Amino acid sequence: MRRDPLVIRISDDGFLVVKPQVIATIRANVGSRDGFTEAGGILIGSYRGSHIEIVDCTVPKPKDVRRRALFDRIDIGHQQAAMKAWLTSGKTDSYVGEWHTHPEDHPKHSSLDRRTWDGLMEKAREPLIFCIAGWQSTWWGVGHHGLRHLSRQGAGNSIG
Numbered sequence: 011m012r013r014d015p016l017v018i019r020i021s022d023d024g025f026l027v028v029k030p031q032v033i034a035t036i037r038a039n040v041g042s043r044d045g046f047t048e049a050g051g052i053l054i055g056s057y058r059g060s061h062i063e064i065v066d067c068t069v070p071k072p073k074d075v076r077r078r079a080l081f082d083r084i085d086i087g088h089q090q091a092a093m094k095a096w097l098t099s100g101k102t103d104s105y106v107g108e109w110h111t112h113p114e115d116h117p118k119h120s121s122l123d124r125r126t127w128d129g130l131m132e133k134a135r136e137p138l139i140f141c142i143a144g145w146q147s148t149w150w151g152v153g154h155h156g157l158r159h160l161s162r163q164g165a166g167n168s169i170g
């Protein structure tokens with residue numbers, strides 16, 4: 011596992027910082043090529059001025075819908091995890107975005123992903139982080155008045 015956090019510039023004076031264990035959890039949920047079903051969850055962290063720090067994430071829960079090319083995060087456990095983080099962090103950590111996996115080497119968001127994210131962005135006041143993990147790389151983007159690609163990380167770097 012990588013020891014250093016993932017750091018990606020998100021604006022002139024802002025960075026996205028992702029704890030190594032979050033990267034490891036996401037990468038560990040990318041299924042193998044055979045019998046692949048998508049996984050996903052929410053990203054939990056905090057907004058610090060122009061920076062966003064991701065410290066935790068949820069993983070698939072029993073009521074989520076998981077198919078080869080679909081993940082529908084409908085289990086209430088994700089929201090509950092965000093609420094728990096909010097309460098136990100002294101009201102700093104909460105929902106900051108979404109991650110899911112794709113059966114692709116180098117994932118790109120689908121039109122359904124884009125519609126889902128647009129709906130989330132409409133309701134959010136702060137920027138949201140979106141992450142899609144594939145077999146060979148992980149895609150990172152930020153959504154705030156539109157979607158912007160941030161970075162693509164090689165899977166090898168991410169899992170050390």
Ligand SMILES: [Zn+2]
Pocket residue numbers: 110111112119120123142
């Ligand atoms: Zn997708």
